[in-house]
Amino acid sequence: MNLRLLGTVEVVDDDGVLVPIGAPMLRATLAALALRAGHVVPVGELMDQLWGSRPPATAGATLRNYIKRLRKVIPKDRIRTESGGYRLDVEPADVDVLRFRELRARARALTGSDPQAAARTLDAALALWRGTPFTDLGDGPLRSLEQPRLEDLYLATVEERFAIGLDLGEHHVLVDEIMVMSQVYYLRERLLHQLIVALYRCGRTAEALAAYRSARKRLVAELGIEPGMHLRKLEQAILRSDPELAGERSGWAGVPSRAPLQRAG
Numbered sequence: 001m002n003l004r005l006l007g008t009v010e011v012v013d014d015d016g017v018l019v020p021i022g023a024p025m026l027r028a029t030l031a032a033l034a035l036r037a038g039h040v041v042p043v044g045e046l047m048d049q050l051w052g053s054r055p056p057a058t059a060g061a062t063l064r065n066y067i068k069r070l071r072k073v074i075p076k077d078r079i080r081t082e083s084g085g086y087r088l089d090v091e092p093a094d095v096d097v098l099r100f101r102e103l104r105a106r107a108r109a110l111t112g113s114d115p116q117a118a119a120r121t122l123d124a125a126l127a128l129w130r131g132t133p134f135t136d137l138g139d140g141p142l143r144s145l146e147q148p149r150l151e152d153l154y155l156a157t158v159e160e161r162f163a164i165g166l167d168l169g170e171h172h173v174l175v176d177e178i179m180v181m182s183q184v185y186y187l188r189e190r191l192l193h194q195l196i197v198a199l200y201r202c203g204r205t206a207e208a209l210a211a212y213r214s215a216r217k218r219l220v221a222e223l224g225i226e227p228g229m230h231l232r233k234l235e236q237a238i239l240r241s242d243p244e245l246a247g248e249r250s251g252w253a254g255v256p257s258r259a260p261l262q263r264a265g
Contacts, residue, residue, distance in 0.1 A: 003034045003095045007130030024138045029066045033088035042085040049142040096128045122161040162194045171201040
């Protein structure tokens with residue numbers, strides 16, 4: 001069985017057939033269990049994730065009904081009743097978000113010794129994403145809490161992949177993709193930094209400086225702050241044609257991001 005949370009919540013059985021789970025609250029219950037696969041999720045925690053701090057008086061009975069209904073559409077032995085809660089009995093590799101985290105950790109361990117293998121591993125992790133997580137759960141507490149966390153995890157991993165790629169000299173390949181991402185998440189300074197580096201290394205110096213000035217204008221207008229130290233230093237390095245900026249593994253691509261998750265529009 002394969003549980004997919006990195007997009008709409010889906011269950012695929014061992015034969016590769018999509019298992020329909022129609023009700024949003026059933027999907028939310030399953031998602032809450034899948035995020036902690038292999039561990040007992042206490043009843044109180046499940047109630048918080050489904051209804052928030054003020055669950056209805058019937059929440060306990062309703063939760064038991066959700067578990068009963070889930071057991072009718074997925075193998076009964078997968079959801080186990082434990083003391084004080086429920087446990088989804090699957091391997092971490094069977095849940096895409098847990099698989100994603102494992103691949104990301106593996107890539108980080110490889111980055112220093114084998115960056116090409118690290119890049120391939122991050123590509124495999126990012127391929128698990130099918131869209132914004134939990135869009136089919138409604139506006140409940142689980143979605144409100146977990147969706148921003150997962151989207152930020154995705155963006156941080158994209159930035160790590162871009163950093164490795166720029167260190168490997170892939171600026172010509174990556175520049176358009178970085179530009180698209182930086183336009184959507186226009187206040188994430190690490191993406192802006194990577195875009196400016198990629199443009200400069202592609203010989204597009206005027207565009208790199210224009211990207212910095214546009215970013216500065218937006219940061220001041222929308223957050224009331226100047227660009228961070230790394231972005232300011234990057235502009236100066238471009239203006240003086242710093243030879244280190246053009247070199248692979250110069251350190252320019254791997255800067256932190258201090259801006260919040262922010263979409264354009």
